[in-house]
Amino acid sequence: MASTNGLRVRRRRQTRRDVHAAALWLAREHGFDKITANMISAEAEVSPRTFFNYFPNKEAAVLPGPTELPEGLAAEFIARGAAHPREVLADLTQLLVRDLADNAPQRQETHAVFALTRSHPALPAAMPTRFDCFQRSIAEAVAQRPSNGPTVRCRPCSPPSP
Known part of the structure; x- marks a missing residue:
């Protein structure tokens, strides 16, 4: 399997x-x-x-990079079990660096994307959404992993005031 x-x-x-x-x-x-x-x-x-x-x-298809933590990496990270928040952060960093090394962006591709973003405003406008999705997937993985340290609470994101 x-x-x-x-x-x-x-x-x-x-x-x-x-x-x-x-x-x-x-x-x-x-x-x-x-x-x-x-x-x-x-x-x-x-x-x-x-x-x-x-x-x-099509904007998302042109832009490179992940929108979520790869399923296998998330499972590996969660399976490491309870740890102090510093260790959780270190484990997460190691997994992300390993994934980036295994799936490194190609220089020519990166240059092509940047060239397109300079001439098409829809592309840079779509980038924050990609980053937000990736951040959420990381937060979900961290939330599923038990902690052996102080609980850190943050305020939930709220929409900007009118």
Whole structure:
């Protein structure tokens, strides 16, 4: 079963990369404003439904990076059990660094994304949403791991006042 889960994770990661690569290529080739989710799906050789299983829109498909802590890393982190908050933070940092090393962004891809963000305001506007989703997934993993130290409470986020 573990090898099946590992294969599934690798296939999902590869599909995500393929769709992202197709979106980035099409945006550079035709202009971001002229591409559609259907065009990206066709270029990546996936169905539009598959596209939307991975990305909510074309902006998200063009932007690199995770929107959630990978399932395997989250499970590994949670399984380490109770620890002092400093150790929890150290464990989380090690897992994130390892994942970044295993899935390092390519320099050329990063330059292409930055070039697109300079000419298409919708892309930088979509970045905070990606970071918020990633932050939430990390917070969920931390919340599932018991702590052997002081409990730190923070105020819940509230919408800005009008």
